[in-house]
Amino acid sequence: MIQPFDDNYFMKQALNEANLAFNKGEIPIGAVVVHEFRVIARAHNLTETLNDVTAHAEMQAFTAAADFLGGKYLKECTLYVTLEPCVMCAGASYWTQLKKIVFGAKDERPRQEAINKRQLFHPKTEILGNIMEDDCKDLLQIFFEERRK
Amino acid sequence: MIQPFDDNYFMKQALNEANLAFNKGEIPIGAVVVHEFRVIARAHNLTETLNDVTAHAEMQAFTAAADFLGGKYLKECTLYVTLEPCVMCAGASYWTQLKKIVFGAKDERPRQEAINKRQLFHPKTEILGNIMEDDCKDLLQIFFEERRK
Numbered sequence: 001m002i003q004p005f006d007d008n009y010f011m012k013q014a015l016n017e018a019n020l021a022f023n024k025g026e027i028p029i030g031a032v033v034v035h036e037f038r039v040i041a042r043a044h045n046l047t048e049t050l051n052d053v054t055a056h057a058e059m060q061a062f063t064a065a066a067d068f069l070g071g072k073y074l075k076e077c078t079l080y081v082t083l084e085p086c087v088m089c090a091g092a093s094y095w096t097q098l099k100k101i102v103f104g105a106k107d108e109r110p111r112q113e114a115i116n117k118r119q120l121f122h123p124k125t126e127i128l129g130n131i132m133e134d135d136c137k138d139l140l141q142i143f144f145e146e147r148r149k
Numbered sequence: 150m151i152q153p154f155d156d157n158y159f160m161k162q163a164l165n166e167a168n169l170a171f172n173k174g175e176i177p178i179g180a181v182v183v184h185e186f187r188v189i190a191r192a193h194n195l196t197e198t199l200n201d202v203t204a205h206a207e208m209q210a211f212t213a214a215a216d217f218l219g220g221k222y223l224k225e226c227t228l229y230v231t232l233e234p235c236v237m238c239a240g241a242s243y244w245t246q247l248k249k250i251v252f253g254a255k256d257e258r259p260r261q262e263a264i265n266k267r268q269l270f271h272p273k274t275e276i277l278g279n280i281m282e283d284d285c286k287d288l289l290q291i292f293f294e295e296r297r298k
Contacts, residue, residue, distance in 0.1 A: 051220070051221050067200065086244075087237075087269050090237075091240050094236065120236050
């Protein structure tokens with residue numbers, strides 16, 4: 001069966017957001033929140049622009065999605081994000097009671113690897129990783145290579 | 150030596166913020182960020198008012214403090230917060246590179262107890278707990294008792 005709205009479709013939307021971050025000189029991470037096959041929130045990392053280390057794509061997307069739905073919880077929503085969520089964003093997703101998280105690249109920095117992330121997410125939140133992993137990872141690598149020049 | 154600006158002094162400021170939350174029907178948690186013995190940010194839990202599970206006192210205080218200082222990092226700052234930070238707020242404090250966290254009541258909910266919080270904070274962040282613990286805890290208990298009625 002043709003499924004136009006599969007995980008790759010929504011991850012591409014998150015990647016579009018990551019590209020917007022890239023073009024602003026921000027670490028290129030993007031996210032969308034999907035509810036009933038519809039994107040209800042889009043966001044990208046804005047930590048430099050907003051001078052705010054908490055302005056991760058996921059945090060903004062959660063706030064925007066809750067605002068859209070008019071309720072605090074995102075129990076029927078899926079987050080698509082180009083990089084595995086950090087501790088802060090995992091902790092935030094716990095409070096939203098998010099149904100599912102689909103991430104692109106795995107965060108392989110030693111500190112991130114050392115932490116048992118599963119324990120930080122809500123037990124009801126399903127986690128699916130490595131969707132369009134190479135595209136998500138490549139964008140980050142290009143960004144950091146350019147920054148080192 | 151008389152020290153007018155000790156931990157209790159600043160925790161009282163955080164408790165004032167928690168009381169503001171209480172009066173709005175919010176779970177009463179308050180926080181202040183201190184830089185060179187001066188309160189540069191004050192905030193209280195606003196998750197209900199803002200319909201946003203990420204609107205914890207600490208998150209708002211970090212954003213406000215960074216805005217005040219004009220830099221993203223809070224390396225010379227101390228956070229005073231009436232309840233031990235949750236996973237999200239611990240993760241946010243990591244990104245701020247906060248110098249020190251002083252909290253009031255310990256978060257004794259089973260999930261919070263099960264997580265090794267120390268691992269989530271920045272290794273350079275000093276953690277000091279149980280300052281004015283009874284006052285901080287009493288306010289929370291009164292709130293939840295009233296809500297159960």
